[in-house]
Amino acid sequence: MLPRFDQIIDKVREYNPGTNVPLLQVAYLFSAFAHEGQERHSGEPYLIHPISVAEILADLKADDTALVAGLLHDVVEDNLAVNLDDVASRFGEEVAHIVESVTKIEARMVRSTSETMEWHNIRRMILAMVDDIRVILVKLADRLHNLRTMEHVQVDKRPPKALETLELYAPIAYRLGLGKMKTELEDLGFRYAYPEEYEKIDQAITGKRFVSDNFLENIRAHIEKMLREMDVEGAVQGRTKHFFSIYQKLVTQGIDIERVYDYLAFRVIVPTVKDCYQVMGGIHSIWKPIPGRFKDFIAIPKENHYRSLHTSVIGPEGNPFEIQIRTFQMHQEAENGISAHWRYKEGRLRREDENATMEWMRHLLDWNQEAGTSTEFVHNLKMDLYPKEVYVFTPQGKVLSFPRGSTPLDFAFAIHSEVGFKCTGARINNKLVPLKTCLRSGDRVDIITSPSGHPSRDWLGSTVTSRAQRKIRSWLNAKEKSRAMELGRSNLDRELKRLHINIKDAQESGELQKAFRKVSLPDLDSLHAEIGYGKISARIFVKKLLPEVLEDPVMMPEIPVKPSDGAPVIVHGTSDLLTGLAKCCKPIIGDDAIGFITRARGLIVHRRKCRNLVQISADPHRMIEVEWAPNAGTTANQEVRVVIQAEDRDDIYTNITQVISDSKARLRKIEGSADSHEEATLRVLLGVKNLTHLNQVIGQIKKVSGVIGAARGW
Numbered sequence: 136m137l138p139r140f141d142q143i144i145d146k147v148r149e150y151n152p153g154t155n156v157p158l159l160q161v162a163y164l165f166s167a168f169a170h171e172g173q174e175r176h177s178g179e180p181y182l183i184h185p186i187s188v189a190e191i192l193a194d195l196k197a198d199d200t201a202l203v204a205g206l207l208h209d210v211v212e213d214n215l216a217v218n219l220d221d222v223a224s225r226f227g228e229e230v231a232h233i234v235e236s237v238t239k240i241e242a243r244m245v246r247s248t249s250e251t252m253e254w255h256n257i258r259r260m261i262l263a264m265v266d267d268i269r270v271i272l273v274k275l276a277d278r279l280h281n282l283r284t285m286e287h288v289q290v291d292k293r294p295p296k297a298l299e300t301l302e303l304y305a306p307i308a309y310r311l312g313l314g315k316m317k318t319e320l321e322d323l324g325f326r327y328a329y330p331e332e333y334e335k336i337d338q339a340i341t342g343k344r345f346v347s348d349n350f351l352e353n354i355r356a357h358i359e360k361m362l363r364e365m366d367v368e369g370a371v372q373g374r375t376k377h378f379f380s381i382y383q384k385l386v387t388q389g390i391d392i393e394r395v396y397d398y399l400a401f402r403v404i405v406p407t408v409k410d411c412y413q414v415m416g417g418i419h420s421i422w423k424p425i426p427g428r429f430k431d432f433i434a435i436p437k438e439n440h441y442r443s444l445h446t447s448v449i450g451p452e453g454n455p456f457e458i459q460i461r462t463f464q465m466h467q468e469a470e471n472g473i474s475a476h477w478r479y480k481e482g483r484l485r486r487e488d489e490n491a492t493m494e495w496m497r498h499l500l501d502w503n504q505e506a507g508t509s510t511e512f513v514h515n516l517k518m519d520l521y522p523k524e525v526y527v528f529t530p531q532g533k534v535l536s537f538p539r540g541s542t543p544l545d546f547a548f549a550i551h552s553e554v555g556f557k558c559t560g561a562r563i564n565n566k567l568v569p570l571k572t573c574l575r576s577g578d579r580v581d582i583i584t585s586p587s588g589h590p591s592r593d594w595l596g597s598t599v600t601s602r603a604q605r606k607i608r609s610w611l612n613a614k615e616k617s618r619a620m621e622l623g624r625s626n627l628d629r630e631l632k633r634l635h636i637n638i639k640d641a642q643e644s645g646e647l648q649k650a651f652r653k654v655s656l657p658d659l660d661s662l663h664a665e666i667g668y669g670k671i672s673a674r675i676f677v678k679k680l681l682p683e684v685l686e687d688p689v690m691m692p693e694i695p696v697k698p699s700d701g702a703p704v705i706v707h708g709t710s711d712l713l714t715g716l717a718k719c720c721k722p723i724i725g726d727d728a729i730g731f732i733t734r735a736r737g738l739i740v741h742r743r744k745c746r747n748l749v750q751i752s753a754d755p756h757r758m759i760e761v762e763w764a765p766n767a768g769t770t771a772n773q774e775v776r777v778v779i780q781a782e783d784r785d786d787i788y789t790n791i792t793q794v795i796s797d798s799k800a801r802l803r804k805i806e807g808s809a810d811s812h813e814e815a816t817l818r819v820l821l822g823v824k825n826l827t828h829l830n831q832v833i834g835q836i837k838k839v840s841g842v843i844g845a846a847r848g849w
């Protein structure tokens with residue numbers, strides 16, 4: 136049934152005695168003419184819609200411009216014979232601007248997909264709102280009436296609009312402090328976006344109604360009595376909380392509807408701020424307050440200027456309920472927000488409200504510049520407006536809540552650590568998605584695991600819950616530690632082996648424990664880890680274990696070097712033999728040497744303590760004593776390897792090569808590798824005359840600043 140337009144005019148006159156009634160009437164007639172013959176989904180005349188929108192705007196105490204724009208908001212979209220110029224010439228630019236901003240540009244007109252178009256339309260409207268807040272008031276009123284009549288819309292077409300309302304329009308209404316509008320948008324949006332959940336709550340609350348009614352009456356009587364005793368003239372309202380907030384509570388707390396007791400809320404409205412605090416004290420003296428639930432939004436208003444005192448108390452029979460206490464003015468502002476103190480005509484906000492709201496709107500403009508596409512813009516907007524939590528379903532239908540931005544990985548770790556660790560993929564609403572996909576309310580999440588699955592470092596960037604991050608981090612640390620220990624163990628073992636140190640002997644002699652104390656480590660495992668992490672060098676540790684060790688010839692892994700032709704040795708008084716110097720131990724003139732008779736290469740001269748020789752000495756008959764030829768060793772052509780342990784400094788190479796050249800040795804090859812961030816090993820291939828010469832060279836190298844040790848290499 137058509138709301139009577141003169142009733143709306145009466146309503147407007149009440150709050151705006153100076154309203155231009157003829158203008159409103161002309162707008163009404165213009166709208167009636169433009170929508171002539173059109174019908175709503177209900178089959179009713181279309182005109183019912185713009186009139187209802189105007190009525191909602193009147194409830195918000197909107198000015199004439201907004202009311203006219205509300206009456207005309209659909210004329211351009213729905214009637215091709217009417218264009219914006221007509222609207223502008225008859226009703227002015229401001230009205231035309233609002234109408235234009237809420238009018239959809241059809242995808243077909245600009246060759247774009249309907250979804251991108253949708254984002255584009257929203258962006259256009261939001262930006263227009265920054266210029267004139269009445270744009271969004273008209274849009275909200277439009278959306279509210281469309282939801283109020285949504286039962287006439289085909290079932291499958293309801294959820295998209297309903298979800299958009301929950302994600303976008305209800306939060307915008309909240310931001311603008313339009314408490315009543317926000318509540319109704321949420322409940323209707325919830326009803327059509329999640330019909331089954333809505334139905335469940337509806338039934339449960341209806342089932343409790345009898346109990347509730349008695350409870351509400353009982354509490355109300357108590358509070359009214361208290362107000363009389365305090366001599367405060369206030370109003371007490373008792374109500375069932377709105378369904379969407381009950382739903383959110385169920386989901387965040389993961390409890391069943393049957394277990395929700397505090398679905399009842401009271402509001403006490405009193406004349407002054409002082410009364411608010413007095414009433415609060417009185418209520419706390421009747422019923423026990425629930426700790427942590429008292430909120431003073433009078434001292435510290437919410438971001439949308441909302442002011443009230445909130446508390447929850449334990450009522451009769453242990454049933455908790457919530458109470459809001461506020462002044463009449465605060466109530467008016469909480470219900471109708473910015474429009475409670477509307478500055479008429481300009482469509483702008485009162486200065487004191489302007490700051491915070493304008494701040495938010497400036498953000499919108501920033502995003503508009505940053506966001507490339509309308510899709511991004513609307514996404515940013517939703518992220519900003521959306522409740523801090525999303526609610527998603529397990530495959531079993533259990534609801535879990537997560538902070539905004541959570542991913543299937545957060546979900547997996549919330550189920551169980553093992554599910555998290557073994558997670559290899561996820562399905563959202565039966566569709567395979569990347570693990571970094573953001574969860575959205577209503578998503579059904581299915582985690583795919585595999586026994587070979589394991590966390591990786593980038594998971595840290597794909598999770599937001601502290602639980603998931605903690606688990607991933609500790610897994611990575613443990614993994615890293617075991618790798619470090621493995622690495623450290625093999626480094627240390629190699630070093631010990633190289634120096635023929637038996638760790639068990641060192642342990643028995645107490646040397647090992649002494650060395651642990653020197654590096655302040657408790658045991659071998661932590662030593663392995665420290666070496667693996669590169670915090671301690673295996674060589675340094677071994678040096679601490681047996682400080683004198685490094686002075687001995689240092690052996691190093693085989694570096695292939697060409698065998699020399701012939702060895703300057705005399706065997707049994709003759710030099711006329713097929714001889715060669717061993718590649719493995721590279722003896723030089725002056726070394727304590729011994730010959731080994733090979734089958735094909737003649738006599739190979741080794742150093743006496745050559746490890747290889749020890750292994751092949753099974754046949755002592757093939758070993759033969761040798762002497763160095765007395766005339767040999769005058770030119771620096773005896774190849775020898777020297778290993779230098781030094782601080783990892785830029786100038787170390789230069790200084791060492793300088794010393795070598797000063798010592799008249801020949802530098803054939805030099806290579807270095809950093810052991811840790813502070814230490815390096817240099818491997819040098821030198822040409823020297825003989826052992827004496829070599830010892831001189833090594834002595835000089837050891838004197839170079841930064842050199843920790845130098846020794847002949849194996």
Ligand code: MN
Nearest residue numbers: 184208209277
């Ligand atoms: Mn409309």
